[in-house]
């Protein structure tokens with residue numbers, strides 16, 4: 001991967017003055033208590049125009065397993081492209097990190113990417129944060145067995161609402177946090193929400209903390225659409241599985257086979273739109289409520305924004321990060337950004 005090149009979008013600028021304290025309001029959830037009223041959120045989405053289901057509902061235990069299978073698909077370039085960038089530039093990225101960090105893995109899933117980073121980073125502790133609480137507790141426990149010297153903690157949080165990571169962090173001055181948000185998950189937020197999310201993370205990071213984040217970059221339509229509609233139908237199964245989540249959480253009577261998987265790139269908005277489109281007339285009921293989908297009616301299940309390097313760099317700047325670098329692959333398909341206030 002000798003062609004892979006780092007390029008700094010901002011020449012070495014001084015780190016900004018000490019940050020203001022976090023403005024993210026806490027919304028704590030005792031162990032085992034649902035993060036929010038998921039059923040009410042699903043019901044509101046199903047009644048919206050167009051109908052929608054937030055992508056966070058894709059990640060039940062089955063969804064997490066299917067997502068891992070997607071990452072292995074020939075069509076799904078993001079995981080292997082990101083891995084190549086990490087491997088080619090890990091040493092340079094690590095050199096830019098402070099010492100004795102707390103490594104905070106946002107949307108950690110199976111923690112596999114952190115497993116590759118931790119042997120190279122001067123980290124005193126690991127915090128895995130994810131909405132898929134049970135799955136993540138198990139995965140973080142497995143990570144702890146792999147790194148027995150390092151305290152490893154799991155935290156449940158829903159990034160689509162208000163969240164507070166402060167309680168999971170220790171002394172920010174002694175142990176600056178590195179917030180690790182790989183996999184281009186940031187693309188699931190609208191650009192405005194992505195900036196707000198990164199600004200909140202920046203405030204949590206303190207003066208010396210960093211955000212190490214990946215964004216998928218714009219490329220030809222066919223490559224992007226194939227990544228979300230593979231020949232084996234794994235992404236289709238991942239998408240349809242959300243209807244089973246709906247049946248379980250809200251009590252709907254969806255038959256997943258009644259809906260076709262679709263992934264289209266909207267060039268104007270710069271995003272892949274993943275939908276489930278009714279194959280026939282479908283009447284879905286939950287409690288006393290219901291909705292009829294006519295043939296061709298769609299439920300939007302995920303947006304995945306694709307950015308140019310300049311666009312994403314501008315979003316990091318807007319979020320309050322004054323020192324920013326980016327590394328990419330030879331085709332400039334994927335970007336890894338390191339940002340500090």
Ligand SMILES: C[S@@+](CC[C@H](N)C(=O)[O-])C[C@H]1O[C@@H](n2cnc3c(N)ncnc32)[C@H](O)[C@@H]1O
Pocket residue numbers: 055056059064067106107108109110113129130131132157158159160182183184185
């Ligand atoms: C695309 S996977 C990425 C997993 C892993 N970090 C990687 O890069 O391969 C997204 C992860 O974010 C979690 N997630 C999705 N929506 C979330 C939300 N609203 N709040 C917190 N975590 C969320 C999922 O459970 C899943 O583990």
